[in-house]
Amino acid sequence: MSMSARGEFSEIPVLDVSGLYGCDEEAVRAVASTLRGYLENIGFLYIVGHQIPQSDIEAVREASKQFFALPEDEKLKLRIDKNFRGYLPFAGSTIVTSSVATVSKPNQSESIFFMHEVEADDPRALAEKPLQGPNQWPDAALLPEFRETIERYVDQMSTLARKMVAAISISLGLSPDELNAHFEDPTTFLRLLHYPTQKAEEGLFGSAPHTDYGFITLLAQDDVGGLEVKNKAGDWVPAPPIPNSFVMNVGDILARWSNDVFVSTPHRVINRSGRERYSQPFFFDPSMEAQIEALPACVVDDAKPKYEPVLYGDYLMERIDKNYHYRKKKAAQESAAG
Numbered sequence: 001m002s003m004s005a006r007g008e009f010s011e012i013p014v015l016d017v018s019g020l021y022g023c024d025e026e027a028v029r030a031v032a033s034t035l036r037g038y039l040e041n042i043g044f045l046y047i048v049g050h051q052i053p054q055s056d057i058e059a060v061r062e063a064s065k066q067f068f069a070l071p072e073d074e075k076l077k078l079r080i081d082k083n084f085r086g087y088l089p090f091a092g093s094t095i096v097t098s099s100v101a102t103v104s105k106p107n108q109s110e111s112i113f114f115m116h117e118v119e120a121d122d123p124r125a126l127a128e129k130p131l132q133g134p135n136q137w138p139d140a141a142l143l144p145e146f147r148e149t150i151e152r153y154v155d156q157m158s159t160l161a162r163k164m165v166a167a168i169s170i171s172l173g174l175s176p177d178e179l180n181a182h183f184e185d186p187t188t189f190l191r192l193l194h195y196p197t198q199k200a201e202e203g204l205f206g207s208a209p210h211t212d213y214g215f216i217t218l219l220a221q222d223d224v225g226g227l228e229v230k231n232k233a234g235d236w237v238p239a240p241p242i243p244n245s246f247v248m249n250v251g252d253i254l255a256r257w258s259n260d261v262f263v264s265t266p267h268r269v270i271n272r273s274g275r276e277r278y279s280q281p282f283f284f285d286p287s288m289e290a291q292i293e294a295l296p297a298c299v300v301d302d303a304k305p306k307y308e309p310v311l312y313g314d315y316l317m318e319r320i321d322k323n324y325h326y327r328k329k330k331a332a333q334e335s336a337a338g
């Protein structure tokens with residue numbers, strides 16, 4: 001593929017990560033080294049050779065289709081809550097912190113978020129720590145296998161994500177476990193997305209141009225297409241469906257942590273297909289308590305790091321409060337009170 005410098009790309013590269021699963025250290029280093037180049041220059045790649053069965057990915061897609069096919073009042077019983085778990089109806093989010101575009105029309109999608117599970121009687125939930133509470137599940141009488149399917153997938157995706165975290169560590173010359181230490185209680189989001197067919201209209205997006213907040217995103221998409229990634233020239237490069245792959249991308253906190261060695265690249269979705277589209281991004285992020293401070297491996301000599309250290313939890317709450325309508329009133333009250 002043609003890739004010469006940062007941001008100059010005309011397609012999204014494919015990386016076979018099967019080498020990460022063996023014990024050949026040379027093979028592990030080779031994967032990590034190629035990965036580093038992609039994360040530095042593009043911020044996006046496909047990964048293949050992961051160990052997640054296609055049938056488990058498809059089971060989640062089926063579960064997602066069944067959920068979105070429920071009557072609206074049934075879905076609204078799970079309306080997204082203060083812990084960011086649940087259903088975000090069609091046109092529920094407009095990205096206002098986007099530095100990439102002036103965005104005014106709501107996204108043409110509906111979605112449901114499942115985060116890491118926190119039981120109602122968990123001390124974190126009882127103390128009302130931000131984003132710590134139970135997930136909201138559809139009625140098991142309506143969708144009997146839904147919860148099991150989702151929970152199995154979240155386990156599998158977390159294992160894959162940890163592999164990728166280790167590979168990123170290695171790519172930076174760190175020990176494989178160095179970054180994983182910040183993911184002791186990882187903040188995870190599985191988002192199931194449904195994009196109805198949309199009309200071609202200026203400024204109308206399934207998902208408006210944005211960067212992801214977190215560390216890495218691992219996305220499974222159906223065969224419809226519509227995801228696009230922005231290159232340095234400002235062209236939108238398609239990331240079409242590739243069987244058995246995940247699209248992996250760098251989120252803002254990884255870019256910040258790496259002192260901008262890695263790049264968090266704007267992307268968007270326009271569903272021009274005339275078909276409905278389903279996708280399932282999995283966001284794997286640090287513990288809320290993790291201190292995110294420029295990795296020494298990413299700072300040249302005695303240069304001053306570009307960003308102040310930040311607690312992941314503080315950073316995340318600020319981003320979430322800015323972007324979602326349903327939280328805005330609450331956030332305004334909180335800042336008025338504080």
Ligand SMILES: O=C(O)CCC(=O)C(=O)O
Nearest residue numbers: 193207221227269279281
């Ligand atoms: O649906 C997709 O392909 C992308 C979704 C996305 O970018 C997001 O949810 O952050």
Ligand SMILES: [Fe+2]
Nearest residue numbers: 210211212267
């Ligand atoms: Fe995204």
